[in-house]
Amino acid sequence: MTAPQLDDPKSAVLNPLTFASAKEQAQALADGRVSAVDLLEHSLARIARFDGELNAVVAHDHEHARAAAREAHAALARGERRALLGVPVTVKESFNVAGLVTSVGNPAFAANRAERDSLAVAALREAGAVIVGKTNVPLGLTDLQSYNEVYGLTRNPWDPERTPGGSSGGSSAALAAGYVALELGSDIGGSIRIPAHFTGVYGHKPSYGLVSLGGAGAPPGRFSARDLSVTGPLARSAGDLELALDLLLNRDPLTAKAWRATLPPARRHQLADFRVLVIDTWPGTERSLSERLVIERVIERLRTQGVQVSRPADLPAGLLPDLARAHPLYRTLLGSSLAEPPAQSETALQQLAELAPEDDSADAAWLRAPTLAHRDWLKADERRHALRHHWERFFESFDVVVTPVAPVPAFRHNHEEPKDARTYPVAYEDGIRQVRFLDFFYWAGLPVLPGLPATSFPLGLDDDGLPIGAQAVGPWLEDRTPIALARLLGEAYGGFLVPPGYEAGSAR
Known part of the structure; x- marks a missing residue:
């Protein structure tokens, strides 16, 4: 079957669906305005047109995707209705898809062909999704850039000289380029x-613990999930995040026998009713110009909508957890979360040997983490749980915390080795400074350590024409609340923007 051409009458229906949400695509399919076969071919045509440069989709199975689209078309014709019936999706390379390789970018696993779907992929299929392929990742899922020896380099649709991020970099690039409306990441x-x-x-x-990671990663055959790690959706709308999250719940066959997660509704249904704490500066650091822009834009939009916005200086002492003390604990548990951590470099081993016993810095925590004794891990784990309870008390007074996601927008590709020695240019009030790779994770780690839900949402472009966004962090197991804030802000101010040259019908 050939893809619809730009002057094909079908394009009048397909082009408006290119950047539609998964919900909108599913509705168009249910209404009979487009067929599942044509929608898939439209997706494949965009991948063929743009992915030579982007390299976002790195594993394909057109034969099975086309068969699934035909089956979805027949099911729709019979009157079946499922949340994603006939909707094309891609998933991060680390998730097992039956018949495709799961390598996590590691040549050692380049022949690791999955026999069955991961639990999360199976959930999407059960909802009727058509799995188009798998998207690129960094080696071992351990970088903010997505490149490896197996699949090569993935580029950002907004600027091919910049990274789309990692480790779900291929996922985000596929969405921004209009290949699919929904993605699965970790x-x-x-x-x-x-x-x-x-x-x-x-x-x-x-x-944390809400969505099963069963059937993800390499080497294959693991039953236990990596500490701190979660599976979740990426999309071009906040509504699709909630749709996908509902599909991903309660998939583990062991726990589902007796335990079921039923998420509470969002705390608020209007922006003006939200109680929001906004943080723009990590303790002990200076805010970058990008962090300032992100938070100024968030505050302006929230206050214009009548939202009650507070800053850390407004809070009584002790209400907000000590972020500076929590970050070394995050690095401890992150660095000790691998059963077989990679060997430390000579430099790291020397620095470890020279550490003073009383050094409790984040850097010291990172150096000690790979060889942490189990008794010390148990102490760290207890502190993690105490922190979660502290956050629970905090959320009696607030509904969400809004922060930046990173100190910069997408940066230029940088493949210098060793990775932990890399630095990146970051603009501050007094000029450009080089910031270490390890110092990019303050905001990212904030909700990971206590296991809190966090929704990243777009805020338009900066002065250089690059996307920027913020994250809304909510109470544990109240995932619908930060998603609701992101959805309401998107409805009021717009959300996703199409990168120049990727508009529907564009041939670039």
């Missing part, structure tokens, strides 16, 4: 939220 250090910020889309990091 997040332990901002891997959903930072790519969303870099490309101007939406992303949701669910509460």
Whole structure:
């Protein structure tokens, strides 16, 4: 079957759906305004047209995708209705898709072909989604850029000289380029939220433990999930985040026998009713110009809508958890979350040997983490749970916390080794400074350590024409609340913007 041409009458229906939400695409399919077969071919045509440059979709299975589209078309004709019936989606390469390789960008796993879908992918299929392919990641999912020896480099649709982020970088690029309306990602250090910020889309990091990671990652065959890590959706609308989250719940076959998660409704249904704390400066640092722009734009929009906005200086002592003390704990648990951590570099080993016993800095925590004794991990875990309870008390007074996602918009590709020694230019009031790779994760780690839900949402463009975004952090297991704030802001001010040259019908 050939893709519809730009002058084909079908294009009059298909082009408006290019950047539509998954909900809108599903409705168009249910209404019979477009067929599942034509919508898939439209998606494949855009990938063929643009992905030579972007390299976002790195694993394809057109035969099975076309068969699934035909089945969806027949089901729709019979009157079946499911949330994603006939809607094309892609998923992050780290999720098993039956018949496709899961390598996490590692040549050692380049032949690791999955026999069955991961639980999250199976949930999307059950809802009727047509799996188009898999999107690129960094090696081992451990970078803010998406490149590796297996699949190569993924570029940002807003500027091919810049990264779309990592580790769900291919996911965010595929959404921004109009390939699909919904993506599946994972997040332990901002891997959903930072790519969303870099490309101007939406992303949701669910509460820890809410969505099963079964069938994701390499090597295959693991039963336990990596500590801190979560699975969640990326989309071009906040509404699609909630749609996907509902599909991903209660998929683990063991726990589903007795336990079911039923998320509480969003706390507020109008912007003016939200109680919001806004933070623009990480303790002990200076805010970058990008962080200032993000928060000034958020505050202006919230206050214009009548939202009660507070700043940390307005709070009574002790209400807000100590972010500076929490970050070394985040690095401790993050660095000790791998059963087989990569070998530390000579430089790192020397720095570790020279650490003073009383050094409790974030850098010291990161150096010690890979060899942390279990008794010390248990102490750190107890502090993590105490922090979650502290946040629970905080959220008696507030509904969400809004912060930047990263200190900069999408930066230029930088593949210098070792990775942890890389620096990136960041603009401050007094000029450009070089910021270390490790110092990009303050905001990303804030909700990860206590396991809180966080929704990244777009705020338009900066003065250089690059997307910027913020994140809304909510109470544990109250994922609908930060998603609701993002959705209401998008309805009031707009959300996703199409990158220049990727408009529907564009041949570039």
